[in-house]
Amino acid sequence: MEFYLVRHGEAVSEKQDPERPLTQAGRQDVEQVARLASARNVQVSVIFHSGILRAKETAEILAAHLHPAMGVRQIDGLLPQDDPMLAKSELETAQQSVMLVGHLPHMKRLAGLLATGNPEREVAEFAPATMICFSYEDCQWKIAGILAPQPN
Numbered sequence: 056m057e058f059y060l061v062r063h064g065e066a067v068s069e070k071q072d073p074e075r076p077l078t079q080a081g082r083q084d085v086e087q088v089a090r091l092a093s094a095r096n097v098q099v100s101v102i103f104h105s106g107i108l109r110a111k112e113t114a115e116i117l118a119a120h121l122h123p124a125m126g127v128r129q130i131d132g133l134l135p136q137d138d139p140m141l142a143k144s145e146l147e148t149a150q151q152s153v154m155l156v157g158h159l160p161h162m163k164r165l166a167g168l169l170a171t172g173n174p175e176r177e178v179a180e181f182a183p184a185t186m187i188c189f190s191y192e193d194c195q196w197k198i199a200g201i202l203a204p205q206p207n
Contacts, residue, residue, distance in 0.1 A: 057190050057199060058146050059099060059154040061088075061117065062162045064184040066109040077112045084184035084204035085113050089120035091202050092186060100151035101125035105133035105158060113184070114156040123154070133157035139165035139174050146191065154186075169196040 064081030077085065099121060104114035106129040114127045132141035135158040142155060142165050155165075163181045164174035169189050171178060179187055179201055190199040 056149070056192070057097075057152050057188055058149070059092075059097065059152075059186055059188050060162050060166055061113065061154060061156045061186045062181050062183055063107075063109040063113040063156060063158060064116075066183075074108045076108050081109075081183060082112070082116065085116045086120075087204045088184050088186055088202050089117045092117070093120040095200075095202075097121055097188075098152060099123050099154045102127045102154040102156060103130045103133065104156040105129070107134070107158065110156045110158065114154075117154065117156070121154075133161060135159065135161050137161050139168045143168055146189075166198075170198055 064077045064085040066075040066081060067078050069075055101123050102114045102118050104110040104127065110133070111129070118127045132145065133155060139161060146153070159181060163177060166178050166181065166187055167176040168174040178198065182203060184204045186202040187198060188200040190197050
């Protein structure tokens with residue numbers, strides 16, 4: 056089974072807007088990754104996000120391209136400082152492929168935990184709007200692919 060970790064797209068500064076929505080460039084980057092994922096036939100049953108506006112907007116853009124059967128939902132455990140073990144446990148009990156949209160340092164720590172067992176070990180560059188696909192078979196996690204926006 057495949058699972059997807061996505062860092063939200065570029066957001067405006069807190070000074071510009073305390074809610075920190077996606078910038079126009081951030082929206083375009085997420086759109087680009089969403090189109091690439093759709094072209095690669097990425098299928099997920101649901102897209103979960105942290106509830107923070109920039110992650111919610113990212114999840115909604117991805118959902119518009121990927122059409123998850125159970126839609127977009129907020130869940131606990133995806134905030135920047137949350138323990139990645141919580142998300143790992145959720146993924147290991149999932150019955151279908153899902154996508155998690157969150158933030159640094161959590162996404163980077165979760166990726167390290169899945170790939171190496173060590174949340175402090177960096178396994179991939181996690182720039183804004185980056186999607187990392189993990190496969191989970193026979194209780195083993197492996198990075199199956201990375202999609203990232205390409206500069207214009």
